[in-house]
Amino acid sequence: MQICILLVLMISETLNAGYFRWITKAVATQNLMCPLSCKAITGLYGHFGGATEIKCCASRSRPIWSIGKFTSSICELNLKNSVGTNHCSKNTIFYKIRYTHKYVTSIPKRLLHSNQTVEIDFNSNEIENITGSDFECFPFLDTLDLSNNKIANLENTTFFKLKNLRKLDLSYNVIQYIEPITFSYRPGSLLFINLRANILISVDVTNVFVGYWFSKLYLDYNQISKFTNQLHWKMEHVTGGGDIFMSHNKMSHLPNMSDIGFTRDSIVKIISFKYSFRLGGNPWFCDCKFSWFVPLLKFARKNFDVGGQMVCKYPISLRGKLAVNVPEDLFVCNISVKQKCPLSCNCFEQPSRKRVVVNCSRSKKYKIPSAFPQQANLDIDLSHNLITILEIQSIFKSHGCDRFII
Known part of the structure; x- marks a missing residue:
């Protein structure tokens, strides 16, 4: 209760400092402040889907403790054997727990100031497994960095209690499997999900089209060659959107849209107005089964920065050519x-x-x-x-x- 009261006071003092409190169904957290400029932004964030403000705030909003004079309200604790190694000021309200470049193999069961922790940084350790019980005592957790560890699998119950979690970094692990609907839980606040440089060979459609607005989903530099649809999910209504990075994988052919739950009409609306895909650096086979996607890609480029690196690798006659520049008669x-x-x-x-x-x-x-x-x-x-x-x-x-x- 005390933390909630302090947050309300902090937010009220920030409203006149170029930010407004971002309260939306898109996220559960009420700790975010969005720049006033997002109320009038146009261009790349666009008016498409009636989500101008949401797309801008999803990318540019910041937690209250990272703005202006309130930056002194968060204190970083560098842990060593679960003991803080530095002292915090009397203005401290929130904590960042940092324990990096060590040899810890699991999340410690007892962390200092758990109820007031908003950031956890355990990058560059030897952590192999994470479960929901590892984080259930962090109701205000905003940022979780577990990059450069040895995590291999993710369960769909791991993060579902973290309704305020906004940034999740799992890059440079050895993740090879993610259960369906791992990131789709509600209430939730995930806006940045980083899975870059793992060893995924496939990704379930429910972990890409998550059904709410977000900012960035990084799946680049994996080994993804296909989408799966384990729950027989259907895209009945076009919901949410965000930027999805899937460059430098092993995708060569487009998936069968009906197999992953889409109709031709729904995929047109999604790719053109909601979700933007970065698909460069994949060994694309630019054949007749690819041809239907090119007009859609050209149309999407009017609204999103996509397609600029999508180069054909096969057939040999088209190798090195930008897919959007290939004459349609050559897609055979x-x-x-x-x-x-x-x-x-x-x-x-x-x-x-x-x-x-x-x-x-x-x-x-x-x-x-x-x-x-x-x-x-x-x-x-x-x-x-x-x-x-x-x-x-x-x-x-x-x-x-x-x-x-x-």
Whole structure:
């Protein structure tokens, strides 16, 4: 109760110092102050989704103890064997517990001033496991830094009691699995989630599209190649948004949208107006299955800084080219002999022209091939060959050719 009263007094003194108290359904914490400039900001934060103020405050708000004269209200305690090594002033209200570059393997069960702790920094240790019980005594915790440890897995009950937690740093661990809905808990206040440089090979869709407004989610420099949808989640309404960094992973193909709970309409609204993705540094295969995403990416660039580093790695003919600059006719999918492409022919699907090309020109054929790809809208070119036996009508009837060149 005493802490709450002090917070109210501190906030009232800050209201006229270029900040306003940020109270919103987007976060549970009531300790944040947002710059007044966010009330009128436009441009990159935009008016999209009616969330101008929310997107700005999610990125630029600060806890009361980090503003102006109130910075003296927080005292840093460097721990050694659970004993503070420095002294705090009489103005101290909150504490930052710091215990870094040691060899601790778990969160100590007894930490000083737990009820008044707003920051915990345990980076560069040997911590392997964390559970919800490690943090249940920190009701005001705002910032948790566990970077550069050896954490391998995250349970979805680990943070759910930390309704005031705003910044979570788990970068440079060895995280290889995160349970679904680990960051979606409500009431909650997560605005910055850092999972950079772990060893994730997949990420569940519920840990990316978390259903509320946030600022940054860092998943870059992992080994992510796919999305999962373990709970069969559905995006029924477009909610929340934020900046998602997934560059320098191992994604080569876009996921099947229906498999991860989206319709084509919902993904258009999300990518264009709500969530911005940084997807550069991945080995993208720019084929026909990628082509639908390019117009969407171009449209999203009007509102977000995205697509600038999204470069094709495959096929070889497009290697190094920026995906948004590739002509749409070049997004094709090759069709193999196993898929009934005739020997010595070049077959490919070309969505931009709604056709399947079977190019057998100059292939030294004496007769029309007996098999063609079992797809509609065939465009067959048999020109410059040695064909003497023509069965044009049967070819058109059986394969539905739009165009047939001899």
